[in-house]
Amino acid sequence: MTTVYTITYVLLAAAGMLTVGRLLVGPTDLDRIVALDVLVILITAGVTVEIGMRREGWNIALVAVVALLGFLGSVTAARLVERKGSEQQASERHRSEGPEPGGPERQEPERRGAGH
C-alpha cells in the first residue's frame, strides 16, 4: 500500500510540475487562470490522498474549503478578465468607429466602483 501512495504522489507531483509550467509560460491571463484552477484541484487531491493514508478525518473541512476557494477565485478572475477585455474592445471600437449608443458590454457602470 505504501507503494501505491508513493506512485500516486509521484504522478500528482508530475502533474503539478506540468501545470506550473503552463502557469509560467501561459500566453494569456486565461491560461494562467485555468492552470491555477488545475493546481487547486491537484492540491485537493494530494490532501485527500494524505487523509486516506493516515485514516484521520480532521482535515476534510480543509479540502472542502480549498475546493470552494478555488471555485470562487477562478470565477472572479475570469469575470475580471472578461470585463477588462470587453472594455478594451469597446474603447477600440469607440476610437475607430465613433460612439455607439447602447453597447451591450458597457451597461453596468455602477459595478466598477463597488469593490473597495
Next chain:
Amino acid sequence: MARQVISAVLLLTGAVFCLLGAWGLVRFPDVPSRLHAATKPQTVGLMAILVGSAVQLAPRHAAGLLLVVLLQLVTAPVIAQRVGRAAYRTGCVRHDLLVVDDLARQRGRSARRPEPPGPADVGGAEPPPTPGRAG
C-alpha cells in the same frame, strides 16, 4: 483487504487522470481546448481519488469526502462556462480550429438586427446623475 485493493485501483486511476489532464494542459493549442483538458480529466481524477480515500475511512468522514465530490461536480462546469465565455469575448480562441461556432452566428444575427429608431439615444450622453437622495 478488498477495501485496500479498491482504494489502490481508484487512487492510481485518479492520479493517472490528473496527470493526463495536466499533460493536455501543456500540449493543447488554445484556451478552450486547454479548458477541456483542465476540467474533464481533472474532475474525473479528483473524483476517483476522493472515492478511493473515502473507501478507507469511517462512514462519517467518507460522507464529507463525497460532499467534496458533489461540490466539484457542481462547480467545474461553472468555471468552464465562465472561462470559455471570457476566452471567446477577449479573442483568445483560434477560429481556424473550431468546427462549429454558434456564438458567431448569434453575434452576426444580433449585428444585422436593425436598430430601433430612438432619437433620444443618439446623443450618446448618459443623463446626469440626480443629486440628493441617491445614497
